[in-house]
Amino acid sequence: MDLSSINPALLLASLLVAATPILLAAIGELVVERSGVLNLGVEGMMITGAICGFAVSVETGSPALGFLLAALGGAVLALLFALLTQFALANQVASGLALTLFGLGLSSLMGQGYVGIKPPPTPKLDIPVLSDLPFIGRVVFSHDLMVYFALALVAAVWATLKYTRVGLILRAVGENHDAAHALGYKVVRVRLMAILFGGACAGLGGAYISLVRVPQWTEGMTAGAGWIALALVVFASWKAGRVLLGAWLFGGVTVLQLNLQAAGVAIPVEYLSMSPYLITIVVLVIMSADKSRAPASLGRVFHASS
Amino acid sequence: MTGTLLTIKGLTKAYPGVVANDDVSFEIREGEVHALLGENGAGKSTLVKMIYGLVKPDSGAMTLRGTPFTPAEPRAARAAGVAMVFQHFSLFDALNVAENIALGMEHPPKMRDLAARIREVSETYGLPLDPYRTVGDLSAGERQRVEIIRCLLQEPKLLIMDEPTSVLTPQEVEILFETLRKLTGEGVAILYISHKLEEIRALCDHATILRLGRNVGTCVPAETSAREMAELMVGSAFEAPERAGRALGDVALDISGLSVKSPSAFGTSLKNIHLTVQQGEILGIGGVAGNGQDELLAVLSGELKTHPDAIRLLGQPVGRLGPTARRELGLLAAPEERLGHAAAPDMSLIENGVLTAAQRENLLNRGFLKWGAARSFAEKVIESFDVRTPGPDNAARSLSGGNLQKFVIGREVLQRPKVLVVNQPTWGVDAAAAAAIRQALLDLAAEGAAIVCISQDLDELMEISDRFGALNEGRLSDIRPAKGLTVEEIGLMMGGAHGMEVSHA
Numbered sequence: 001m002d003l004s005s006i007n008p009a010l011l012l013a014s015l016l017v018a019a020t021p022i023l024l025a026a027i028g029e030l031v032v033e034r035s036g037v038l039n040l041g042v043e044g045m046m047i048t049g050a051i052c053g054f055a056v057s058v059e060t061g062s063p064a065l066g067f068l069l070a071a072l073g074g075a076v077l078a079l080l081f082a083l084l085t086q087f088a089l090a091n092q093v094a095s096g097l098a099l100t101l102f103g104l105g106l107s108s109l110m111g112q113g114y115v116g117i118k119p120p121p122t123p124k125l126d127i128p129v130l131s132d133l134p135f136i137g138r139v140v141f142s143h144d145l146m147v148y149f150a151l152a153l154v155a156a157v158w159a160t161l162k163y164t165r166v167g168l169i170l171r172a173v174g175e176n177h178d179a180a181h182a183l184g185y186k187v188v189r190v191r192l193m194a195i196l197f198g199g200a201c202a203g204l205g206g207a208y209i210s211l212v213r214v215p216q217w218t219e220g221m222t223a224g225a226g227w228i229a230l231a232l233v234v235f236a237s238w239k240a241g242r243v244l245l246g247a248w249l250f251g252g253v254t255v256l257q258l259n260l261q262a263a264g265v266a267i268p269v270e271y272l273s274m275s276p277y278l279i280t281i282v283v284l285v286i287m288s289a290d291k292s293r294a295p296a297s298l299g300r301v302f303h304a305s306s
Numbered sequence: 307m308t309g310t311l312l313t314i315k316g317l318t319k320a321y322p323g324v325v326a327n328d329d330v331s332f333e334i335r336e337g338e339v340h341a342l343l344g345e346n347g348a349g350k351s352t353l354v355k356m357i358y359g360l361v362k363p364d365s366g367a368m369t370l371r372g373t374p375f376t377p378a379e380p381r382a383a384r385a386a387g388v389a390m391v392f393q394h395f396s397l398f399d400a401l402n403v404a405e406n407i408a409l410g411m412e413h414p415p416k417m418r419d420l421a422a423r424i425r426e427v428s429e430t431y432g433l434p435l436d437p438y439r440t441v442g443d444l445s446a447g448e449r450q451r452v453e454i455i456r457c458l459l460q461e462p463k464l465l466i467m468d469e470p471t472s473v474l475t476p477q478e479v480e481i482l483f484e485t486l487r488k489l490t491g492e493g494v495a496i497l498y499i500s501h502k503l504e505e506i507r508a509l510c511d512h513a514t515i516l517r518l519g520r521n522v523g524t525c526v527p528a529e530t531s532a533r534e535m536a537e538l539m540v541g542s543a544f545e546a547p548e549r550a551g552r553a554l555g556d557v558a559l560d561i562s563g564l565s566v567k568s569p570s571a572f573g574t575s576l577k578n579i580h581l582t583v584q585q586g587e588i589l590g591i592g593g594v595a596g597n598g599q600d601e602l603l604a605v606l607s608g609e610l611k612t613h614p615d616a617i618r619l620l621g622q623p624v625g626r627l628g629p630t631a632r633r634e635l636g637l638l639a640a641p642e643e644r645l646g647h648a649a650a651p652d653m654s655l656i657e658n659g660v661l662t663a664a665q666r667e668n669l670l671n672r673g674f675l676k677w678g679a680a681r682s683f684a685e686k687v688i689e690s691f692d693v694r695t696p697g698p699d700n701a702a703r704s705l706s707g708g709n710l711q712k713f714v715i716g717r718e719v720l721q722r723p724k725v726l727v728v729n730q731p732t733w734g735v736d737a738a739a740a741a742a743i744r745q746a747l748l749d750l751a752a753e754g755a756a757i758v759c760i761s762q763d764l765d766e767l768m769e770i771s772d773r774f775g776a777l778n779e780g781r782l783s784d785i786r787p788a789k790g791l792t793v794e795e796i797g798l799m800m801g802g803a804h805g806m807e808v809s810h811a
Contacts, residue, residue: 165414172398172409179396182360183410184380296399 006259011252012139016147017213019251021046021205021222023150025229026236026243027157028201033233034161035194036174036297040096041081042202043226044103049074049203050210051107054119054217063122067146067207074203075196077103082195086188089301100226108219115217122146122212146208151244153201158240170194174295177302187302202226228277235284238295242287250280311336311495312357312375312464317366319352326352328519329366334464339486339496341506341527344516345539345736350499353516354466357497358390359383371463381412389457390466391450399442403452406441410456428455431485446473446594447481454485465489466497471505472762475594476797483509501737502765503532517541540738555585558756559606559637559725560618566605574598574780576605581775581785583725583756588747590771590788591760593800598780599760600642603729606758607639608632619725634665636724640714642733644707648714651703655695658702659684659717666721683720691716692742708739715743719750726750729760744770764796776800 025042032039053070057063081099084090122144125131130141161167173180173190181187209225210217228250236242253276261272312334319327327349334340344350355361357368359377368375370386377383380390397406404421408414415423421437428435433451441449450470457465467486471479486496486509500506506513507527515523515538523538564579576598583589593599604610606617608629617625619637627635641647649658660680664670669680684698691712695705702710715731731747732740748770751757760777761767767774768788775785778801786799 165408168401168405168409171401172405175398175400176396179392179398180409182380182392182396184359184384185409293400 009135009138014255015252018254019247020147020150021208022225022229023247024205025202026232027154028198029233032194032198034174035170035191036295037191038092038299041099042229044100045074045077045199045202046206046222046226047107048077048103049206051111053207054210057119061120070203070207071200074199078195078199082192092299111217119211119215154244177297235288237288246284250276253279309336313369315367317363319363325519330521332514334495337490337493338511341510341513342499348516349519387463389460389462391453397441402440404437407456447478464495468499475800476793503535552586552752554587557582558585559583564616568601576601577780579782585754588751588757588771590767590774593777597777606727638718638723639727640718642730644710649702655698656680656684687716708735711735725756727758
């Protein structure tokens with residue numbers, strides 16, 4: 001065992017990378033749930049985004065185009081969920097689970113020709129001076145743009161929910177859809193937009209896995225990241241800041257346990273592999289012990305007639 | 307101030323199978339309080355929803371100050387100067403007062419300016435309110451203030467109020483009436499919907515009475531007796547409940563030193579409650595909603611367990627027993643909230659009957675249901691309580707509120723309880739059905755049962771109860787004979803104005 005082989009700068013840098021996919025998916029799901037919709041299809045939308053982004057990047061050679069189409073792919077799948085739950089008034093839990101299964105199947109069908117191919121590399125930021133700073137440069141200033149985009153998105157979602165009228169209306173719809181309807185707000189339209197946003201975010205998160213984090217395509221490669229994102233939203237008490245903390249924690253433990261595995265620590269690999277899931281959930285359960293609660297209309301079917 | 311503000315002509319709205327409004331016409335003058343009266347299902351809500359733009363009329367026309375008024379959505383109605391305070395407050399618990407109010411405005415100013423405006427307007431009208439408090443923490447009276455202030459900030463010409471006093475103490479009602487009078491003095495017209503005839507007589511200038519969707523008459527409430535208005539609403543004379551002289555027996559229910567923590571975060575814990583009810587006696591328990599009524603019902607029915615000796619049924623300690631064991635001993639309960647608590651909405655009336663009557667009516671045979679006996683029990687309830695339904699196979703959800711309530715109460719009454727606890731027995735029930743339910747409770751007491759009636763309808767409690775107490779923040783006031791209690795005394799027992807300042811000079 002050789003713990004000295006673990007480089008703290010590298011560890012922190014890869015933490016940011018490891019956290020990005022679930023951060024993207026979770027911040028999207030947070031918006032969806034704040035509007036009162038429970039979409040359990042995050043995993044399905046992520047894996048669909050992963051293959052869409054991968055295929056488009058390989059065909060066009062452009063990772064940027066890949067991410068764009070990944071967002072679109074996630075959103076299209078989310079649209080299916082929206083049609084089922086908002087217009088056909090189907091049960092959200094069942095529809096979400098079906099969406100995950102559908103996404104997993106669809107992605108392996110689409111990905112048949114792409115196994116074993118390397119995608120074009122996503123360029124990393126290289127800012128003169130800043131990126132060359134010792135430690136800080138490595139940890140903060142030498143990532144690909146998506147890492148910064150994800151962080152900016154979290155900040156934007158936080159500020160929108162807290163300070164803007166759009167955010168207020170979204171929260172109102174999630175809190176009491178009957179009252180929001182009585183005041184004349186378009187409940188279904190607000191939720192449709194939120195669901196599409198959530199799908200696009202999940203798609204981006206998935207593409208980040210297949211294009212950057214594990215640059216290749218394998219079936220089911222999201223490996224439960226969508227479920228962790230879902231858990232993250234709940235245990236983060238529907239707060240953007242805590243979602244960020246949770247994602248970093250998850251990312252941190254993930255890279256740490258990989259490093260420990262590589263360093264040959266005398267703990268069975270199975271325990272190390274399950275540790276990120278366990279630790280993240282335990283910490284978030286403790287964090288969510290305060291009295292903050294779910295949006296009151298979460299998961300309830302809205303019909304204007306009542 | 308005698309011009310006509312809103313004219314309604316021949317408004318008709320039909321839903322599949324039912325005509326909610328049939329050719330309704332009336333006028334509201336500027337600066338008057340106009341009452342809209344009618345039983346449940348008479349079409350009051352549909353009518354105000356059409357005025358507020360939530361529902362489009364099939365035919366008919368409205369004119370507002372001489373110009374045609376056809377609001378396509380609430381936004382348009384608000385822009386035209388129509389504001390509405392809803393019966394079930396349309397507020398968002400997790401948001402603060404200012405956010406709630408901003409949601410009801412077209413072009414809200416910045417939060418800080420809005421907060422200042424809220425302070426200013428709320429004090430002008432004698433309804434002080436802190437804009438930064440979370441709505442979930444406010445009392446019912448304060449929450450209503452939020453709704454009213456939200457409307458007032460739009461400077462409405464017409465304010466619609468749907469059953470505004472059902473959640474208020476008498477003192478809070480007085481504050482509200484002061485505010486409404488101040489508003490009418492400034493020329494705002496108010497369309498006031500209520501069941502409470504005495505209130506309408508005290509407040510309203512004119513009243514329009516709806517029955518089965520039609521306008522059946524207009525009157526000047528101050529010159530009409532409550533009984534005449536009630537008969538117009540119902541369409542026929544109905545029997546006021548009659549109380550026979552009753553002999554009181556032994557103490558049937560004895561509660562001493564009962565303290566229970568509420569299971570829900572927003573609930574009210576019960577604190578050191580003492581009461582006794584004798585056989586043949588009706589104890590009325592009043593109080594504003596959310597002061598421990600639900601918890602009291604739960605602890606009496608057995609949903610919440612407590613110290614064994616805190617509750618004694620005919621001398622036997624039952625505090626630790628669950629609902630089924632208590633039912634076997636003769637302590638029965640009918641909770642409020644018909645759909646979900648008192649009845650399972652999607653199950654048939656037969657099944658709903660079995661759910662509470664299985665033991666006492668002997669509907670089980672070694673764990674198997676006796677469907678024949680269950681059906682005849684449900685049919686018996688339907689027949690003796692005049693429940694209007696095609697048959698016992700219909701789902702509870704399909705019954706109207708009043709009919710389901712008759713079924714829920716009848717189901718318990720027919721099990722010959724020794725002690726019956728009811729919460730809000732006539733909530734949302736029309737006058738005729740309410741009278742029938744009250745009569746059934748009085749008859750049950752005459753047969754020697756002890757009854758605890760928890761209700762927010764003071765008129766009802768005064769009508770049927772022998773003694774009266776009020777819950778206030780989980781504590782029970784002294785219990786006093788109901789006869790001769792004045793409204794002021796009752797109000798004080800209920801906790802006065804709940805710390806809300808009366809800033810009317």
